[in-house]
Structure formats: C-alpha cells, structure tokens
Amino acid sequence: MQFNPTLDSIKTYEAGKPIELVVREYGIKPQNVIKLASNENPFGASPKVIEAIAKEAVNAHRYPDDSMFELKEGLAGRFGVKSENVIIGSGSDQILEMAVHAKCNASSKVLMSKTTFAMYEVYSRQVGARILRTPSDQHHLGEFWEIYQKERPEILFLCLPNNPLGECLDREEVYDFLQKIDDETLVIVDGAYQEYAAFKDSQKRIDPKDLIERFPNSIFLGTFSKAFGLGGMRVGYGIAQPSIIQALMKMRAPFNITTLSLKAAIEALKESAYVEETIKENFKEMRRYEEFALAQGIDFIPSYTNFITLLLKNRVDSSEFSQWLLERGLIVRNLKSYGINAIRITIGRSLENDRCFELMQEYLHQF
C-alpha cells in the first residue's frame, strides 16, 4: 500500500535501550542492570508525588480533565504567565510534533544545529519539510544566522542546553540573535534541561515569560521528564503567546496525557525543594565524571544537563565500548547514530556511578 512519500526518508527513532531488553537479551537480573542512557532523574520523583500517583490508580478508568485547568494554572503561576499561554503535551516532545505539523508542510524548511535532539528531524520529515543544519556539532549562532539569512526557514530549533551534547548558549547571545529573526519564523526554545542549566549558571537561564514577551514568535518548551523525575509519566508543556497556543491546540488530540500523569505533574510543581536537591546532587556527581575523564585523558563537553558526553576520538570505538558495557549490565547512549564517536552517560546515583567508573576503567585499560 502506498503511503505519503514523505515517509520514505524517515528513520525510526532509536530510543535509549530499556532495562527489560538487557534482562531479556543478556540474562542479567533486573536489579543488576544500571541504566544511564535516557537522562532520567536517577533519584526518581519525590516521595509525595509517587504517593499521589499510587493513590490515583483507582481512577485509572476515568479520562483526565481535558482542559487541564489545574495543571495549567500551576504552570502559569510558576512562570508568571496566564493559562492561555500554556499547552500540555505527552512530553515536550509532543509539543514539538504539534508545532512542526502546524507550521510546516512539504514546501517548508527548518533549521537546527548539526548534532541535536533527533526528533526535530523526524517530525519535520513527517510533513516533508527540508532539514537545514549548521556545520558545527555544537550550537553556533553565527552559523545559524548565515543559513537563516539565505534560506528563511519556517522554524528554528534551539536546544538550550543541547541534547545529546550538553553545551548551552548564554541567554544574552540568544536574545541578540533572536532580535534579527523575522516575526513569521517560529522559534522553538527547547528547555527540557533548563532547570539544570539555570542552577549551574544563571547566564544560561531562559525565563519563559521574558522570552515570549520579547519574542512573540517564540515558544518555550519545558518538561516534567528530567529534573522533576517523571520521564515515565509523559508530561511536558509549551509556553507561548495565545495565538501560537491556539494553533497548536488544533493539532492536539484530546486526553493526550493520562489521568495519573496529570495528577503527578500538579503535585510535582509543589516539590521544588526536592527537585533542587537532586539537581545539586547531579552536579556533585558530575564533577566525578569530569575528574574520571581528565584522569583517563578523555575529552568531554562541559555539561549544563544531567548527562555528560565523552568524546572518544581515536581512543576507542563508541559502538564497541557501549556494547561491552551493555553486556555487563550498564546501559549508556552510543552517539554513533548522530555521526560522532562518543558516548552520552546520564549522571546516576553515587553507587551507580561507582560501577560505571569501574567498568569504563576496565575497558579503557585495554587500549
């Protein structure tokens, strides 16, 4: 059967390997598998949030409040905007999908950094849009501007900080750049890891209210999947001017998050102190990864997130390295599919990181 020809060029996204797969394929006990591959918060959601979710299980048969009134009010309060500035998605991922599908078609172009979140490309290809990328792996606004001027893409993707590399542009340089961008270009500021970046360096912090007031053609994306420890619940949000929110709402399916996810996100907003504690711990542990890399003579990208990317260059092959670790129950993310010989490691809990160092050392010692 024939489908839209735009589908031909889409490669299915390769998600981080789940623990279940390692159990199935290598016969390792679940409790012996360490997953540092998908940038989940290794400390989990706050105990209060977990309790709220468990209590809500009796309502599994009830559809959620599709207006998402309480969650939108909560987010509006947090960011000093109005409910009408907020849209909820099944992860911020789904808001990317709505935005690209609402704005682009087969005659559109989109612009992104060479190595950035893979789904920007997938959603764009789904509607047949042409993908433009900067030459440098990391975000480089000079390169963005050069291509922008020539090509006038419909959408600009800025991943701040950037997944899967971890670098982050300063707010002021982003603002200077956005002043030059046409009102008709939709600027997507993907802030999935903003809580981490803002904690480490206030110059990286993008305030959604400030952003959309200065640049009404922009949308800020945030998520409960990372710092808030709710990756498995699939809740993200977009903050933008009402006209953009209304357009995206036309692409939104009803009941796009679960009843339990709605509850979890509402409760999670009350747990900022817990979240901040886990962020602190993240950067304490990250220091250990940096020291490990320095000791091993391995390059890394200074990271503003909850992961670190090790650049393996000619030292070892990232596919062989990550496979070797996988067979020993440690899941990390091989970045070979992004075209770089590197691995991305989520910063885990202290004991998980101990084991990670131990295994990496054992492997690297051979080379």
Added chain:
Amino acid sequence: MQFNPTLDSIKTYEAGKPIELVVREYGIKPQNVIKLASNENPFGASPKVIEAIAKEAVNAHRYPDDSMFELKEGLAGRFGVKSENVIIGSGSDQILEMAVHAKCNASSKVLMSKTTFAMYEVYSRQVGARILRTPSDQHHLGEFWEIYQKERPEILFLCLPNNPLGECLDREEVYDFLQKIDDETLVIVDGAYQEYAAFKDSQKRIDPKDLIERFPNSIFLGTFSKAFGLGGMRVGYGIAQPSIIQALMKMRAPFNITTLSLKAAIEALKESAYVEETIKENFKEMRRYEEFALAQGIDFIPSYTNFITLLLKNRVDSSEFSQWLLERGLIVRNLKSYGINAIRITIGRSLENDRCFELMQEYLHQF
C-alpha cells in the same frame, strides 16, 4: 503568525465534561457528581490492575520499554497474530492520527458515516484531506459504496459499533462490502467497543486476524479505554499487516504511552474474566435504560456498546436537557454538536443509573 491553512477549518474537539468542571462551576461536591458522559467502564479497572499500577508508581521516572515487547506479545497471543502485526498508541485515537497522517495529504479524501467519531474528521483536516460523509446518520454500506465508487477516497472509516450512536453492522455485510474495495484504500475498522458488541451478538464480532488476512488493506483498532476500564491510562492498539504497521511506526513518537500504562495494559490482558463480568452488568443495566425510554415514549438506538443514545426529536432540546442535568451533578453527552437533538448516556453502575432515571423523569415530566 501564519500556520498551515489546513488548520483554519479545524474546530477543537469538545471532550466530555470532567467531574472537576462540575465541581468548579456549580459548587457540587465531587462525590455527588455522576459522570455518564465519556463511556468509561464505571466499574473501573480490575483490582489486580489497580494494584499493579500503584506498585509501578515508584518507576514514574523511568521511560517505558519503547519496544513494548511484552504488551505486543500479549496482544499477539490474544488475537493469534504476531508482534509485528501490532502497534501501540496513546489510545486507539493516536493510531487513527498516525494512520491518517501517514496516508493522507492535502489532495486526499476520506469517507465516513454522517454521525461517527469526531476525531476522524479532525485528524483528516489536520493534513487538509477532504471529508466525505454518507447521508444517513447511522452506517449504511450502500451509501458508502455509492460515494466510494465515485470519489475513490484514500481512507474508509468504519466504526463497529459506532460511537456516538451505538449501532453496529454485521460482520458478514462488512466483509461483503470490503471485497469490493481497492487494495490501495486503507480501511480503518474502529473496534473500540467491539468487546461489548461481540458479547451481545456474535454476528457483530470482528476477529482482527481474520479481518487482516482477508483484507490486507485494513487495520483493526482496539483499546483498553472501554471494556478494560483503563480510559485514563491511554492505551490502544492497531492490528494490521506488517507493511502498514511499519508505515505507521514512522509517525509514532517514542515513549508514546506511560510506564504505568504499559504495566496496566499488560496486566489487564490477564483479567478477561473481570472484564466479561462488567460487560454482563452493562447489558443488564442497559435493559433498564431501554425500559425507561419505552415508558417515557422516547426513541433510542439499540446499542452494542456501553452507552445508549436517546433521540429527543421534538420532545425536549438536548442542550437544555443536558445543561439541566449538569447543574444537578449528572454529566451526560449532548449530541447537538453532531447535528442531532439527542443525548448519549454511558451505562453506569446501578445506583448511578437510579439517580439518572430520577433526574431525567423530573425534567421530562415538565414537558
């Protein structure tokens, strides 16, 4: 900002009103609100499933196994197909979205019954496809065939049984009809309420394996939202030939259901006995609605689902009626937006139905 012009014609889907809204707007206590509006299973999920969900809450931070290996195996086992015949969606709704977006574009046409599930139209409009509808409210294959021959639409939607009306075509007439349909037309058999229809009348039962073997251009959609009592968890599935599944997979976002939803669905498949009990109870209670309608001289459509549609004709206005009920804490579905003066009532638990009869009688008594 300009978005795709296809968006201009989309009206946002009006979901059934949630209990929270009645609490907020009419100051009624949550425990006094009865929701018979969204065709949830009023008995909820099985206790074992609820327990499994609550236990899984500690893994809220972990992304689900994106291969959905275990759930696909479970569904494949249930239906006698292979895992490669199965795709999982956030409700069967999301599989509709993937199918329409994969198959259609601005030059496509889709064909459906005049009064059927509203999202068929929304997803089709999102890609700019032209909507064709039969003249009759209820499914009428003669009318489908007449329009099909003339227009050759890319997609045919058959809702078996049909939401929001409740009628259901016989399997044999559907099969006779599908024999005449071109291989290049995607036939979507929406079986969201099939468990109910199959229980009431075996002639309505569509076996997914049989369907896709006879008609490789078809996809069967099923859901955990209705009979399985997991509406709030958002899990549905599609069963089709691998080539169709592979095309739809290109439109699927990673992690499109939650970690807890995956667990819930896997467990729910083991609870067939519980589900069957609730279906039995559903039709026992439905008999009471039929008797009520007969006693009141109100027409209804014989229903093969867990809801009943009362045709109000010139008796009362469905908007006024449903609003009056709403203000007294009873939520039913007004079908005015579908262009008919009718209300759709989900069959509730016995005490809920008692209250529903009491209120309806009080209102109808005035006319």
